[in-house]
Amino acid sequence: MNFQTIFNQKLPSVEALAPGRVNLLGEHTDYNDGFVLPTAIPQQTIVQIGLSDDRMYHFYSENLDERVDIREESFRAGEMQEEYARYIFGCIQVLKEVGYTISPINLYVKSSVPLGSGLSSSAALEVATLRGIRQLFNLPINDVEIAQFAQKAEIQYAHVQCGIMDQMASSLADTEHMLFLDTRTLERRILPLPEGAKIVVIESGVPRTLAGSGYNERRAECEQAAQLLGVKALRDITDVNLVETLPEPLRRRARHVVTENNRVLEALQNVETQTRHVSSLQQFGELMNASHASLRDDYEVSVPALDTLVDILQKTPGVFGARLTGAGFGGATVALVAAGEEKNIAEQVLEQYNHAGYTGNILVGA
Template identity: 55%
Template sequence: MSAFQELFGVEPEATASAPGRVNLLGEHTDYQGGFVLPTAIPQRITVSLSRNGTQEHVLHSASTDTTLRVLLGEKGKGFAPYVTGSLQLSGVQEGLNVLIEGKVPSGGLSSSAALEVATLRALRDLFNLDLDDVELALRGVQVEHRFVGVKCGVMDQMASSLANTNTMLLIDTRSLERRSVPFPAGAEVLVIDSGVPRRLAESGYNERRAQVEEAARILGVKELRDVQDSGVVEKLGSPLKERARHVVSENARVQQGLQADAAQFGQLMNASHASLRDDYQVSHPQVDELVNLLQAHPQVFGARMTGAGFGGAVVALVREGRAGQVARDVLAQYPRGKQLVPEAAT
């Protein structure tokens, strides 16, 4: 008997899954029309659905053994809005049983996007929705904006919907054009959780977005992606100058990374972290400590925080075949961390 049948007494009518993602370069640029370079991680979230003939949704998270009941038209609390928002935006007008299995670690690896994309994929199958993978990702973004309260860009949902673990995915977040980009030769990806939890809607994420939007308005451009001369941002007052400087320089780093070898790509990651720490001010002292340990390791090309910040995970580009060794060495000095991607992402 399946876990779904044990819980709900019937087999699911649809099941789908989606991966988390880690971003190598291009942080906090996607809501300014910029460029990003994420890749999918092995960890996935699976969502199974069935109709239940009632006026409420019954949502169960296997990882926390938590069941939530939410009436039609309500969004609920906890993890519910990621699911109920997906249901409401998809026009679901009947109660569903929902089982969420698997786990994408929270904190910079897009666990919420994976949940949204998996839910929307299952809904697409159950109700034969006319949604391609890009439209599905954009619907996930609307879930974040309208139901969760995070004014995110499009990267997380696009990566969860379209990326794989074998390549990076270059996304132009304005046009939504994308293409696969190989990892630098001789390198693999290591992801470590800093042990510092975060909550985006309660952090400075929305404040940062408002600041760069104001910077773009003052500079007379639609988005900071349109700034051609990085020197113009120096005319802004603080903190808008620093916020805009990060976005403009980060877009440039993504472009430089497309032709970089492993050593050059690592240096770009190091510079990205410094910019996120100093100009965008979204890092955390413990995250910086972990990044510093990684950057100092002889088998590491470069390392940075990943995700929106204020805690969460860090990502390192390490010499191929050495991720396990690097993780053991670093975690011996940083015991509150946890290795999240134990094998090469390449």
Template identity: 50%
Template sequence: MGFKEIFGALPEASAQAPGRVNLLGEHTDYQEGYVLPTPLPHCTQVEAGRAEGRVEAYSENFKELRARPLTSPPQGDFLDYLLGVVWALREAGHGVPGARFYVRSQVPMGAGLSSSAALEVAALKALRLLYRLPLSDREVALLAQKAEVDYVGVRCGIMDQMAASLGEAGKALFLDTRTLAHENLPLPPGTRVAVLDLGLGRRLAEAGYNERRREAEEAARRLGVRALRDVADLCLVESLPSPLDRRARHIVGENLRVLRGVEALRRGDARAFGELMTQSHRSLAQDYEVSLPELDALVEEALKAGALGAKLTGAGFGGAVVALVEAPRYAAFQEALKARFPSLRTL
């Protein structure tokens, strides 16, 4: 099955974008902080063709064909993201009359690996080719975020879209989410990144995410700063009432961990980087309270199996764990975890 079988014509453009896993910098992007994601080898591919006044899309994963006029509101399905990027382009003054899409994705959904950003960025890059739009990869990321926030209605930060649009294989994208200054840094030599998925899905992720975001905003307000990124001294957060003190402690500490992680990457220090990942997980579990017992157990078992560091990745409340593993030990690491968690998927 392909574009021609669904739409009766050959596609006029195609593009792809990767999912991402976040190595450090969890829940910092909506407080204008620092993040350090890396793209996955798993991509979403989009083929596109012209259409007038509507968006049509077939999802190979869902085996569904959907179509709606450009003026339609979101309806809670995968087509929202594609209508959203066309809407964002039109809002930005690009005269896109509509589009047809054929979508296939290798990025697991619901695992915190940014399947939505991969879809948005791949669709925008296909539309850029289709309609010869003068857009940089940075502008593509910003439009993808606008589509998700203002059309789909998910209050996401910019990290996922920037990683999908600007990330490079085998490198970590060091991104300042306030200025959008970015740099791709090589991962430590002789290591591999493992994504460990128990298929938990995400429990109450949206409600929990929105609550944490409100708490972070309130903490910044009480400390008199524009964003928690502007708090340089961890001692300042101790003046906040509970649980705002713990929420701010995580974000301020996580920004420091990203900056130390960048220094470790520049030195090629895999052990120091792995230790920062593990510290990040402990903070996410204890101070930000977005982990689950299953994720905590998986992190501990990954460390016992030889990982240099491990942490949950994404918003939490489910999703996946990311681990840094020395390449020669990778097969034994996988085998040990598979024996402990028979249903585990390693990406």
């Protein structure tokens, strides 16, 4: 199948793409106005778009083999059940809400970003869709605005109370650098990956969905903790001792956010002043290891499969650090490993993980 056969139309007018992302540090900090450190992955989502000739919107997902045909009046009411279509619908609607005219379109989407693995397949779909619409209708919106529209679409139309990290990473990051982002001010810096290291991403085989998991619950807990501490967001607490007065589980939730923000800032300082010795890699890796322990024990978003996979990674020679990546409750792990060893390490770890009774998949590093 392709655009022409699905829509019985000539070649699409535009094609746009956006990558998935993996987060090295700064998990569950973005919706707390905190700091994050993601990078893009090679896997991408591609959309092809052309104008519809029958005043209907038509969406097709190659991966799901699902087609949505909806009339303009029904489209305005948001009458659609297919999950992927709600993300596309949301992107169009948020543009309309600020005054842009988006005529009915045909949109064909295909993606190599794994679904349900914590690698921001939804953000990649949103950013690719908005990029394609920007090009098709010549809209005067920049890459930061693309990310902001994408976040708004996910919150309002997919009903996931996400932060801005995923969309900013998909819109601004690349595979050769880290994106340091202050999610409150949107101050950002493009930083080199730690020299002498490569990234390995392994899927745990345990899928998860954000809206159906504890993600929204964790966000609500953080908001409650911030209110009790008398601050706008947990980002405003830098001394971890200040959270000790909170009742459980708010104490542990807040402790994760405060320590995680501090880990991102420490990593930023280490990268900007790195001496290009192994010690700087080890320091970065130790921060990743501490992040996973915090996500497991204080934030309670890990699962046995992720803990097993991270434990194998952390014990493997050549691995500087490893942690779950994404919201948790399943998904994938990310590891910082010695450059040149990524393929051997990934295959060795996957073999041990499968031997432990799980079914994983190497996504980056093979």
